[in-house]
Structures are given as C-alpha cells and as structure tokens.
Amino acid sequence: MRTSCLPRPLRRRGSVSDDSSSSSSELTTSSTSVWNLKRRSDHKVNRESEHSVPSAKIGMRAECLEFYRSSHKKTWKAKKGPPSATAIGFREQYAVAAWREKDTQRDDGVNLVMVEIHSPLIKEVLARVFVGYRNLAINVRLLEFYGIPAPFVHRWEKFLAAVDQAKGETRRHLNLLKEVLEPQIRDVVLEARDLVPRGLISFQLLWTLFEPGKLVYYETSKQDRAYLVDSVVCNRDDVVLWIWWIDYDGEKLGLSRGGLTIDKFEGFKDIQDLKIMPLELKKNSEQVKTSLIDRGRRWRSLLGSYHKTYDGTYLQASGGGSVKHWVEDVPIMIDGKMYAKYAGQNELDLEDLELLDNDRIGRLSTARKDHELPTESTSLDGPQSTSISVPAKDGASQKTSSSAVTKRSDSAKGEDTALADLTDDQYLLCTPWLRGYCFSRKAWVMFMTDSVKDKTWNEEAYEHLVLKPEDKSTLRTFVDSQLKSPKDFDDVLRGKGKGVIVLLSGPHGVGKTLTAESIAEVIKRPLYSLSESELGNDTGGLEDGLGEVLDVCERWTAVLLLEECDMFLADRSRNRLVPATLRLMEYHRGVLFLTTNHHEQLDSAFTSQVDLSLQYPALDQAARLKIWTNLLKKNALSDEEGKVTSMTEDELEDLSRIEVNGRDIRGIVKTSRLLAAKDASSVQMKHVDQVLRMRVPANRMAGHQMYY
Numbered sequence: 001m002r003t004s005c006l007p008r009p010l011r012r013r014g015s016v017s018d019d020s021s022s023s024s025s026e027l028t029t030s031s032t033s034v035w036n037l038k039r040r041s042d043h044k045v046n047r048e049s050e051h052s053v054p055s056a057k058i059g060m061r062a063e064c065l066e067f068y069r070s071s072h073k074k075t076w077k078a079k080k081g082p083p084s085a086t087a088i089g090f091r092e093q094y095a096v097a098a099w100r101e102k103d104t105q106r107d108d109g110v111n112l113v114m115v116e117i118h119s120p121l122i123k124e125v126l127a128r129v130f131v132g133y134r135n136l137a138i139n140v141r142l143l144e145f146y147g148i149p150a151p152f153v154h155r156w157e158k159f160l161a162a163v164d165q166a167k168g169e170t171r172r173h174l175n176l177l178k179e180v181l182e183p184q185i186r187d188v189v190l191e192a193r194d195l196v197p198r199g200l201i202s203f204q205l206l207w208t209l210f211e212p213g214k215l216v217y218y219e220t221s222k223q224d225r226a227y228l229v230d231s232v233v234c235n236r237d238d239v240v241l242w243i244w245w246i247d248y249d250g251e252k253l254g255l256s257r258g259g260l261t262i263d264k265f266e267g268f269k270d271i272q273d274l275k276i277m278p279l280e281l282k283k284n285s286e287q288v289k290t291s292l293i294d295r296g297r298r299w300r301s302l303l304g305s306y307h308k309t310y311d312g313t314y315l316q317a318s319g320g321g322s323v324k325h326w327v328e329d330v331p332i333m334i335d336g337k338m339y340a341k342y343a344g345q346n347e348l349d350l351e352d353l354e355l356l357d358n359d360r361i362g363r364l365s366t367a368r369k370d371h372e373l374p375t376e377s378t379s380l381d382g383p384q385s386t387s388i389s390v391p392a393k394d395g396a397s398q399k400t401s402s403s404a405v406t407k408r409s410d411s412a413k414g415e416d417t418a419l420a421d422l423t424d425d426q427y428l429l430c431t432p433w434l435r436g437y438c439f440s441r442k443a444w445v446m447f448m449t450d451s452v453k454d455k456t457w458n459e460e461a462y463e464h465l466v467l468k469p470e471d472k473s474t475l476r477t478f479v480d481s482q483l484k485s486p487k488d489f490d491d492v493l494r495g496k497g498k499g500v501i502v503l504l505s506g507p508h509g510v511g512k513t514l515t516a517e518s519i520a521e522v523i524k525r526p527l528y529s530l531s532e533s534e535l536g537n538d539t540g541g542l543e544d545g546l547g548e549v550l551d552v553c554e555r556w557t558a559v560l561l562l563e564e565c566d567m568f569l570a571d572r573s574r575n576r577l578v579p580a581t582l583r584l585m586e587y588h589r590g591v592l593f594l595t596t597n598h599h600e601q602l603d604s605a606f607t608s609q610v611d612l613s614l615q616y617p618a619l620d621q622a623a624r625l626k627i628w629t630n631l632l633k634k635n636a637l638s639d640e641e642g643k644v645t646s647m648t649e650d651e652l653e654d655l656s657r658i659e660v661n662g663r664d665i666r667g668i669v670k671t672s673r674l675l676a677a678k679d680a681s682s683v684q685m686k687h688v689d690q691v692l693r694m695r696v697p698a699n700r701m702a703g704h705q706m707y708y
Helices: 120-129 150-154 156-165 168-198 285-301 336-342 358-366 469-484 512-523 539-556 578-586 621-633 649-656 662-679 685-695
Strands: 061-069 094-102 110-117 143-146 200-202 215-220 223-234 238-248 253-263 268-270 276-278 304-318 321-335 389-391 396-400 433-438 443-448 452-454 500-505 527-531 559-563 591-596 612-615
Touching (some): 094 120, 110 120, 150 168, 223 285, 304 539, 321 336, 321 452, 336 433, 469 591, 469 612, 500 512, 512 591, 662 685
Parallel strands (some): 559 591
Antiparallel strands (some): 200 268, 238 253, 253 396, 304 321, 433 443
C-alpha cells in the first residue's frame, strides 16, 4: 500500500463542476521544488521474491534496511546485504526500509525518497495513531510513505506520544521509524507549530493546515460552505483540495466530489484572510457551524416538490458553466426530480453517504495489489467527468462534479419521504443550492436555500375580476369540482379526459390572462404560463415541448395557461400542428386555460373538447372604472394622521372614459406607482397624468382633462 505524499503534483484524468462556475482552467501538472518531492517511475524497486520470509518473521528484525543512490538515474544499492537486497523477500524481514537520494541542491544533504514499513508492531500502533485519517490503510503488506509523509506531519504529536507510551520490542521498532522520519519532518512541524498559533501560514506550509478527513470553510456566492477534505495536492503554483459535500440528484442524497484551489502567494498570510481554511480555525466557528446545520436542515426539508417565492440570486446553466441572475419576489417550483429530467444538465454522479466514514473510505480507496509500483498520480486523480473551474476571490477557485440528463419516474408532491435522515455533522456538508423552475424566467435554475420564502396567496384577486358574476361563479365551481373529484371527469378510455379545458376568447386586455392568474391564486396552485413562441413550429418540437409542460404541470398540480393558442389549434386544413396538440391535451389531467383573440379560427375538433368557454367583450366604461378603482386602491397609502389618501371618485370616473384596455391600465398604474414612490406618496392624479401623456395617444383620451 502506498500513501499520499505531500506535496506532490496532481495528475488529472478528468475534472469537476460546482454550483457556481462559468469558466474553466487546467490544474498545473508540472511542479518541482526543494519541498515538492515527486514520486517517479524510476523509484522502482525489486519486488521479486528471491528470499522467502516466513510470515511470522515478516518485519520482526529490529533494524532499518537502508538504500541509497546519487541521482534518480542511478540504481539503488543497499548499505549492507547482498546485491539482491532490494528484493521484497529480503526486505520484508526488516522492521523498516529507507530509500534515500542525494539532494542535488545541497552538497552535504540527502532526501528521504521512501520509507517502507514491514513491522506488524509498528502497524498496530499506527492504526491507532491514524484513526479517522482518510485514504490511508495501515494493515497492508507493503506500507510505503514517500517524500515528506503528510500523515505523519498532521499526526506527529500523536505519533511521538505513542512512541513514548510503547514498551519493549514495540518501542524499539517505533524508534527505528522515528529516527528515519524525524530529520525529514522536523523543520516542517516546527515551522508550522510556530506560525499557526499566531494565525499565519506560508504557501510552502499551506498543505499542513488541511488534514484529510477534517472540515474546511469556504465562502462562495456570499454563502458559507463547509466541505470534508478527501485529499490534498501541492503544485508549483497552487494547492488543490479534493473535497466532499452532500447533494441531491432528484432521487437520492449522496456525496459529490470536487476541487478547491488556492493560488500561490508570497510571504506569510493571515489564515483568516484565506478563502479556504480549516473550519476549526475560522473565527466564530461554532456560530458558523450552527448556521450551516440550520441551513442544512431547511435544505433537506425542501427536497421534493414545493411551490415557493424567491427573492435573490439564482444560477442558470450556460455554455458549460453557469450565469447568475437576480429576481425579486417571483414564483418558483423547487423540484430536483424534474430538474434532472428536463434541465438538460449532466447527471450528478453521487457517491454513497457511507463514504463519510473515514475508516471505510481508507479501506476502499487505498488498498492496492502488493506488486503495484509507485506512480505520480496514485489516489489523487480527479473524478472522470468534465471540469469547471470557478474563479473566486483571494486566489481561490472551485471545481465540482458535473452531471447528465436522465429521465426519472415521478413522485408525489411534497417532501421526498424516501430520503435518508441526516446527522448534524452531515447537515454541515449540505449544499445550499436547490434545483427547480423559475416561472417568471421560464427556466430550470438553481436557488439559494436562504432566499426561498413561503408563497403568499392573493385570494382577493378573483373577486376583483371584471367578469359577469354568473360566469365567475360557474368557472370557480367547475374548477373546484375537478380538483375535488377528478375521477368524475374521466373519459371512457383510461387516463383520457381527466383534465378541465377552459377557453377564454376576446380582444387584448380584457382580462383573459388575469382570469387564469386569479384562479391559480384562489385554488392555491402554481401557474405555468406558456406562449406559442416557446414551443416552436414543428410537430416534433411541439410534442416534446408541450409533453414536458404537461408532465410537470401534472406533477405540480399546476394551472396551465396556453396563451394565443391560435397557432396550434387553428383549422387543421391550415395547420399540421393540430393533431399533435390535440393528442397531448386529451390526456392532460389538470386545469388548462387557453386564450385566443380569434375564436372563429379554432379547429372544430378542439372546440368540441372544451369544457367551458367564456367570451370577453371589449371593456366598457363601467368595466374600466372597476379596473382603475381596483388597481389604484392597492396603491393607496395612509397620511401622517392615519387617513387613507387616494384619488377622488371624480378623478377615477374621468379616467374610466379613456379608451384603454385592462393591460394598458395595469401598465399605467405600475409606472405611476414608481413616480409616486419617488415622492413617498400614494398614486395621485398628477402621477397618472404624467404617464398618460407618454403612453396614450390624444385621439384616445376621450375628453379626459389633464389636471396637472
């Protein structure tokens, strides 16, 4: 078994991805220095068993067998013993074997290239010293450490204590190992012991901070993160930490692996200024831990299918990376399962949570065949996936595992109860990112857990609809009945006709879209709005696009709004898309609203499937007055005496004479509200007049008096 030596260069098979990256870079693969001892193929030793050592005597000779060479181009020679001393069968009788090479940068110096431990007495003690140290298996036939052995640097004090406590033959064997390692390790340990208590570190000693199996702190996208260190690699210009965190792929919780990079710096640096540092050295570390655990609990509680409101930054995949966008109080759907199915991203390659067991990971990942020779990249290759490197502040960058689209089966709305429960230590490692759909941006994106808010429903919206009372009552009753008893709507064919199709016809701006929005609010369901431009104009694209939409709407029990449906449902003699559209709609099980400005052009096969059809006339003055009143009342404020200030009835009556539709009125009020906010007041007539001058032609003002 060969252990990881630090520092040494990383040799990558692939790379990794994270939740926040849009650029890529390659890790340095060529790096050499005095303190960076590479393992070379020319360190090969004779592993032929020319001498057979009884198993009971392996490693029991209390001596150190030493080998030396003047350069890596020369062959190894034993200081004592026959020419065949390099054979494994001969070496195994010694407790320890040390391989030293002349230091080309010092005339009187030598470097320890490798130490080989055969003694079962030493291995028994080391098994206790290195409990919890990742990627290190002690109980193997050939236990080898190269260069500056990082495990001993990290656990040097424990090792010395174990030597002091040992007795008899065990102590003799341990002292042999101590005498070999101490000259190689002493300076590193002493310097780190001097710097770290003062809160300082140098780039050359940076790796000593990061023991595999320990937690590290990292700030990314203004969010605190904790990761578990798996291994550390030192290159000439950076240090790479391979780390684990917990993620969700839409089916299960698991471990994702990635890399964090710290670029080279000169002199000494305050540890608190590092973007990546041991969590235990972070100021207020206990407070940070508590916060991370709380966030992890909330993240875990949101794994499933949830309709929420979002206010903050989200990430959207773009060109092999991701782009940040900001939204404010927009409706979203959290659903990792549907994200994995439809977002078009690579599948998250998650490992089992049991890999968090440090002892188990060591046994699984580091045990090798006895005859295997050392290589430069043993146990430090990255995962076989594509790499995305994220530039970060202060010389840090992040890489994480990318993923591939896999279609998955649906599950019930709400929490995924099949997921494993987590411990506090595991909640610490949970990603803060939730995957789902942003309705306002019509995109599959990733949300920050801390920016997710509960949805507030506007149950008064339906009451403010400018619609005949009898039509409002019929529509509400019809939709409520379908939600309560969907089986009553079933067709003769199983699965067919279980949905409700409502057709809304009329000119622009009369309230068709608002009707669907209001129904969604009052029945407390997500609204998925779709226009013809989003589905394409070919049959294949239409079936795939509309099929995806119907699938997610059924899972989310969402109200689907297909606006301006004329393109898909016009008379089939002029539209080859009609049959495909009809097939998909026949089997939709939810509430479907369709709007059109040209009812007469719709195909008769479609109109025969409509469950409810509402005709919207052009707005008259009374309807406009109601819309103006409803919208402006929402923007009324209280004055200093607590009285509600708003526009007068005469002013509202005057506005209702202007020939504008409901959409125009909404836009005018929205802009007027912005002007009023600047004045810190409710919307007044002067604000509305200012907008009217810009938006409404004079011939449509219908004698409206400009008050200001």
